[in-house]
Amino acid sequence: xxxxxxxxxxxxxxxxxxxxxxxxxxxxxxxxxxxxxxxxxxxxxxxxxxxxxxxxxxxxxxxxxxxxxxxxxxxxxxxxxxxxxxxxxxxxxxxxxxxxxxxxxxxxxxxxxxxxxxxxxxxxxxxxxxxxxxxxxxxxxxxxxxxxxxxxxxxxxxxxxxxxxxxxxxxxxxxxxxxxxxxxxxxxxxxxxxxxxxxxxxxxxxxxxxxxxxxxxxxxxxxxxxxxxxxxxxxxxxxxxxxxxxxxxxxxxxxxxxxxxxxxxxxxxxxxxxxxxxxxxxxxxxxxxxxxxxxxxxxxxxxxxxxxxxxxxxxxxxxxxxxxxxxxxxxxxxxxxxxxxxxxxxxxxxxxxxxxxxxxxxxxxxxxxxxxxxxxxxxxxxxxxxxxxxxxxxxxxxxxxxxxxxxxxxxxxxxxxxxxxxxxxxxxxxxxxxxxxxxxxxxxxxxxxxxxxxxxxxxxxxxxxxxxxxxxxxxxxxxxxxxxxxxxxxxxxxxxxxxxxxxxxxxxxxxxxxxxxxxxxxxxxxxxxxxxxxxxxxxxxxxxxxxxxxxxxxxxxxxxxxxxxxxxxxxxxxxxxxxxxxxxxxxxxxxxxxxxxxxxxxxxxxxxxxxxxxxxxxxxxxxxxxxxxxxxxxxxxxxxxxxxxxxxxxxxxxxxxxxxxxxxxxxxxxxxxxxxxxxxxxxxxxxx
Amino acid sequence: xxxxxxxxxxxxxxxxxxxxxxxxxxxxxxxxxxxxxxxxxxxxxxxxxxxxxxxxxxxxxxxxxxxxxxxxxxxxxxxxxxxxxxxxxxxxxxxxxxxxxxxxxxxxxxxxxxxxxxxxxxxxxxxx
Numbered sequence: 001x002x003x004x005x006x007x008x009x010x011x012x013x014x015x016x017x018x019x020x021x022x023x024x025x026x027x028x029x030x031x032x033x034x035x036x037x038x039x040x041x042x043x044x045x046x047x048x049x050x051x052x053x054x055x056x057x058x059x060x061x062x063x064x065x066x067x068x069x070x071x072x073x074x075x076x077x078x079x080x081x082x083x084x085x086x087x088x089x090x091x092x093x094x095x096x097x098x099x100x101x102x103x104x105x106x107x108x109x110x111x112x113x114x115x116x117x118x119x120x121x122x123x124x125x126x127x128x129x130x131x132x133x134x135x136x137x138x139x140x141x142x143x144x145x146x147x148x149x150x151x152x153x154x155x156x157x158x159x160x161x162x163x164x165x166x167x168x169x170x171x172x173x174x175x176x177x178x179x180x181x182x183x184x185x186x187x188x189x190x191x192x193x194x195x196x197x198x199x200x201x202x203x204x205x206x207x208x209x210x211x212x213x214x215x216x217x218x219x220x221x222x223x224x225x226x227x228x229x230x231x232x233x234x235x236x237x238x239x240x241x242x243x244x245x246x247x248x249x250x251x252x253x254x255x256x257x258x259x260x261x262x263x264x265x266x267x268x269x270x271x272x273x274x275x276x277x278x279x280x281x282x283x284x285x286x287x288x289x290x291x292x293x294x295x296x297x298x299x300x301x302x303x304x305x306x307x308x309x310x311x312x313x314x315x316x317x318x319x320x321x322x323x324x325x326x327x328x329x330x331x332x333x334x335x336x337x338x339x340x341x342x343x344x345x346x347x348x349x350x351x352x353x354x355x356x357x358x359x360x361x362x363x364x365x366x367x368x369x370x371x372x373x374x375x376x377x378x379x380x381x382x383x384x385x386x387x388x389x390x391x392x393x394x395x396x397x398x399x400x401x402x403x404x405x406x407x408x409x410x411x412x413x414x415x416x417x418x419x420x421x422x423x424x425x426x427x428x429x430x431x432x433x434x435x436x437x438x439x440x441x442x443x444x445x446x447x448x449x450x451x452x453x454x455x456x457x458x459x460x461x462x463x464x465x466x467x468x469x470x471x472x473x474x475x476x477x478x479x480x481x482x483x484x485x486x487x488x489x490x491x492x493x494x495x496x497x498x499x500x501x502x503x504x505x506x507x508x509x510x511x512x513x514x515x516x517x518x519x520x521x522x523x524x525x526x527x528x529x530x531x532x533x534x535x536x537x538x539x540x541x542x543x544x545x546x547x548x549x550x551x552x553x554x555x556x557x558x559x560x561x562x563x564x565x566x567x568x569x570x571x572x573x574x575x576x577x578x579x580x581x582x583x584x585x586x587x588x589x590x591x592x593x594x595x596x597x598x599x600x601x602x603x604x605x606x607x608x609x610x611x612x613x614x615x616x617x618x619x620x621x622x623x624x625x626x627x628x629x630x631x632x633x634x635x636x637x638x639x640x641x642x643x644x645x646x647x648x649x650x651x652x653x654x655x656x657x658x659x660x661x662x663x664x665x666x667x668x669x670x671x672x673x674x675x676x677x678x679x680x681x682x683x684x685x686x687x688x
Numbered sequence: 689x690x691x692x693x694x695x696x697x698x699x700x701x702x703x704x705x706x707x708x709x710x711x712x713x714x715x716x717x718x719x720x721x722x723x724x725x726x727x728x729x730x731x732x733x734x735x736x737x738x739x740x741x742x743x744x745x746x747x748x749x750x751x752x753x754x755x756x757x758x759x760x761x762x763x764x765x766x767x768x769x770x771x772x773x774x775x776x777x778x779x780x781x782x783x784x785x786x787x788x789x790x791x792x793x794x795x796x797x798x799x800x801x802x803x804x805x806x807x808x809x810x811x812x813x814x815x816x
Contacts, residue, residue, distance in 0.1 A: 154775030260783045305784050309707055309791030311799035314769070318802060319707060333773035374709035389806040400805045402816060427805045427814025492810055499719040 008091045010064045012258035012267055012274045015095055019069040020055040021087045030271045033095050037329030040194040043118035047113055048072040061251035064219055065090040082630060090215045095192040103180035112479040116173040119159050121150040123329040125337050139169040155333055158195040163188050226252045230291050231662045236655030239589040247627045250594050250619035251292055260305050263298030269620030276326045278348035279411055282355050287562055287625030289362045290632045290662050296359045297368055303352055304375035313400035313493045314338050320382030322348035344406035346397035346435055349379045350442035361639045369453045380446045383439050389429040390455050390492050395439045398429035418489055418554035419499055423544030426497045432489040434503045436474050437510030443467035450648035475514045484520040500540035502560050508567025518571035526576045533604025534583040535561040549613055554601035558584055560625035566633040574649035581630045582651035587620030588627055594619035595627050635671045642666055648673030693758035701740040707791055708736045714785045717747035722755040749781040764794040802803050
């Protein structure tokens with residue numbers, strides 16, 4: 001049985017522990033206190049009189065604050081302890097833990113409370129095998145403080161842990177020898193600060209007061225305001241309301257303020273992707289324009305600031321390219337991984353243009369479109385100048401970093417994700433089908449921006465011509481007439497890679513599918529090979545490499561399904577859209593809590609329950625955003641001029657839905673929907 | 689021997705830089721340390737032009753570092769973002785300008801156009 005993991009998070013900092021609050025190095029999970037891709041605490045274990053503790057229960061108050069209720073000893077028998085502990089943990093830029101020891105007996109009691117403390121200063125890139133680092137440890141009993149420091153040249157990372165209660169400090173941790181009066185309590189506050197550069201002498205008391213104020217007031221207020229700004233959902237099914245609220249909170253938790261600060265931008269998600277990923281951030285923004293549009297301008301500006309400017313093989317950088325991944329840890333700093341700014345993604349650049357246009361349609365923010373003209377133009381130029389690798393007009397990818405570049409640079413980025421139905425892998429450079437859809441969409445949208453905002457009608461005409469030409473060729477070269485779907489990819493010589501995959505759903509979302517083929521594509525998406533009952537599999541069953549637990553070879557991703565459902569509605573395939581969305585919502589209701597990154601591709605009739613995968617992060621920004629996009633797509637929310645269009649097509653038994661105060665250029669507008677099954681026979685008579 | 693930062697900066701000021709957004713405006717001061725003394729370079733960025741002067745005047749962004757670090761950046765041997773993470777360069781002020789500064793320095797000398805890399809792979813039958 002896999003151990004339960006508990007997290008608190010704030011920005012890109014997070015602490016991952018077991019269910020009693022202890023943190024012990026685990027090669028399979030980034031356990032510990034992390035900030036800016038560095039582990040500042042790798043060992044944090046609490047003992048009372050030498051014994052580990054056992055969790056009675058837990059109160060996850062917010063994503064940045066949790067309380068553990070604990071007793072000493074094993075859980076194997078009836079617990080009737082005279083002593084219990086509360087571990088109240090919170091995080092902002094610093095990590096804080098208040099330990100309360102309660103004596104339930106009628107006698108005064110003496111305890112030895114020991115906190116083992118250690119750090120390996122590991123980088124996110126080396127969870128499986130953290131390397132040995134010379135860590136300097138200073139026990140400073142005079143200040144009730146333990147300092148751990150690691151330096152490599154000018155690169156220095158330091159953790160200080162300070163206690164408010166008097167304590168014996170040694171190099172392995174802190175020991176409190178305490179006496180607790182009958183029915184009494186003892187408290188200490190432990191404050192762990194992650195220091196990236198020598199921040200100089202900071203006053204601990206000020207830090208503590210600031211932290212408490214920040215967590216109790218600032219972060220809670222901010223979360224409340226975030227929720228208040230989002231539309232209000234009133235749904236007949238309580239499970240839908242709960243899932244909606246959870247997604248909004250998860251999105252709040254997965255924002256961070258980068259050093260280049262334009263406002264908070266989405267990180268990928270816990271626990272592996274607590275940093276900016278260009279793709280995840282853009283998709284999350286596209287998914288949430290009707291709900292939390294404030295993520296988008298910050299993301300666009302941030303990505304524009306990080307836009308590629310030169311050729312660099314190691315970082316797969318080219319002028320105009322939009323970044324794939326940004327890390328701050330030691331591996332990035334010393335070039336051991338190319339992640340200081342890694343551009344190994346072929347989809348981020350066209351999607352950047354798609355997002356800019358879509359944002360303007362929702363927000364009416366013409367100033368931002370003018371402000372970002374240059375980066376958008378560079379992105380559009382990149383598609384043809386650097387993205388068309390064989391000169392045949394298709395967007396392809398090939399990493400120039402043969403050491404540790406990303407082999408597959410679309411969203412399905414695992415190494416064997418681009419294969420034929422018979423299992424052969426495609427040759428390089430690879431041009432997957434959804435990239436062509438994105439490029440087509442980017443050109444069409446770029447044309448609108450050029451015509452309406454940049455005063456460049458000639459360029460707009462050119463982009464439109466190129467888009468139409470691309471669509472024509474694409475429908476000729478990628479279409480497999482005897483199978484009636486689009487090939488996953490083209491070989492460099494133009495041979496289609498014939499696997500049936502969820503990528504064909506993205507084509508609907510981008511609008512590159514010829515109208516008379518949408519029906520066939522939709523039929524495949526809900527057919528037995530692709531549709532699991534919960535959602536569309538990444539890779540269709542029955543093909544050689546299909547594997548229900550393979551991330552991109554069979555698993556079902558909510559983010560993927562959200563784009564597919566939006567695409568189906570775009571082509572008027574409402575029945576298929578509703579069917580897939582219904583499966584996704586049922587998955588969310590059954591699992592409860594955060595929407596996982598993916599679930600296994602097993603058929604729903606086989607497992608009856610969505611099977612979770614250990615590799616799947618949770619929460620993930622584009623999964624939480626995905627559920628919101630599914631809701632928006634079912635309601636048919638679409639900006640049209642200065643109005644919000646609503647065109648609901650809900651699955652049977654979805655119940656009545658009211659989404660109030662959808663923000664946009666119209667100010668705020670409401671959307672209502674009810675499923676057809678509910679209109680005749682009200683299953684639950686709840687009349688307004 | 690690669691280009692030094694001083695050589696590079698002297699050449700930088702000539703001509704339009706179409707790769708810079710026309711909206712980017714600001715001043716950058718580079719404080720180049722060597723043997724206990726500091727050399728100041730000031731970059732005025734506006735209208736896709738960069739004017740380079742020797743001046744210790746304050747600027748929107750100030751970047752400090754040893755001459756060796758600047759030389760390596762100017763020679764395309766070190767990524768400025770990595771240098772910042774590493775602490776070999778420190779920056780104070782407008783970090784956005786730092787991201788623009790990244791574009792003013794050259795990439796690695798051996799960098800290839802992606803098409804060139806694609807041709808090389810095609811000659812090996814599509815295997816990288």
